[in-house]
Amino acid sequence: MTKRAIPFESFRDRHAGERAVVVGKGPTTFDYTELARLDAPTFFVNDAVSVERFVAPDRACYWFAHDRMQMVWLPRLERAIAVLPEDGKVLEDSTDPLLESTRQYTLYRWRVREQSVVVAQEKEELANTRELFTDQGTIHSLIHFVWFTGARKITFIGCDGLEVDPRSGVAADPGTGYDARIENASNSAPWGTFSRIRKGQDRLCRRLRFETEFLGTPTGPGLLSKWFGGGS
Numbered sequence: 001m002t003k004r005a006i007p008f009e010s011f012r013d014r015h016a017g018e019r020a021v022v023v024g025k026g027p028t029t030f031d032y033t034e035l036a037r038l039d040a041p042t043f044f045v046n047d048a049v050s051v052e053r054f055v056a057p058d059r060a061c062y063w064f065a066h067d068r069m070q071m072v073w074l075p076r077l078e079r080a081i082a083v084l085p086e087d088g089k090v091l092e093d094s095t096d097p098l099l100e101s102t103r104q105y106t107l108y109r110w111r112v113r114e115q116s117v118v119v120a121q122e123k124e125e126l127a128n129t130r131e132l133f134t135d136q137g138t139i140h141s142l143i144h145f146v147w148f149t150g151a152r153k154i155t156f157i158g159c160d161g162l163e164v165d166p167r168s169g170v171a172a173d174p175g176t177g178y179d180a181r182i183e184n185a186s187n188s189a190p191w192g193t194f195s196r197i198r199k200g201q202d203r204l205c206r207r208l209r210f211e212t213e214f215l216g217t218p219t220g221p222g223l224l225s226k227w228f229g230g231g232s
Contacts, residue, residue: 008106008130019154021042022043023035025178026177040155042060047183061080064141065084066089067186070186071090074098074101077102085110108145111134135204136196139201143204143205158182161194161196162195170218
């Protein structure tokens with residue numbers, strides 16, 4: 001590996017007892033400039049990293065992606081550490097030339113064992129296996145990593161699992177369902193998957209015993225579907 005690589009095991013309990021802020025691409029009423037006021041490590045899902053510039057300079061930032069199309073962001077990351085699966089999902093291996101274009105990164109392993117086994121790991125084992133939990137969405141591996149860093153509470157922004165009718169007045173792009181303020185550099189468009197990902201998100205947060213809260217959740221008319229099951 002190059003000098004840009006950070007050992008995965010070094011993130012174990014790095015943010016012990018802290019709150020983590022997780023920013024997704026879903027429509028939200030949250031003002032992204034307010035990220036500067038959230039005194040917490042911040043974790044971005046895919047193109048949501050386009051708003052990393054609003055995080056306070058002294059706060060840690062991380063970026064997660066599971067699709068090759070998202071690698072357009074690697075050379076554009078300003079501060080975020082890229083946390084990526086190394087074995088075929090987006091990178092060929094730890095020597096993939098794409099890694100030369102980013103500032104800092106750490107790598108984990110992709111679906112080596114059954115996911116019920118992966119999520120049951122203690123932190124000591126995870127530090128050695130580097131196997132993060134995977135499910136329908138990138139956010140699920142991110143949440144497992146947040147647990148590994150020792151954070152105990154997650155503040156979610158743009159991760160509500162809502163399909164928002166653009167006529168509602170909420171800032172949703174009509175072509176993608178993403179927040180219209182997020183730069184969709186990957187050109188992805190996952191209409192119809194948000195609520196399913198949210199259900200898995202809630203299950204994982206309960207499994208890992210996170211306290212959770214949601215900022216900027218859209219409310220009122222114009223919501224095409226809602227999540228079920230609660231957040232904590």
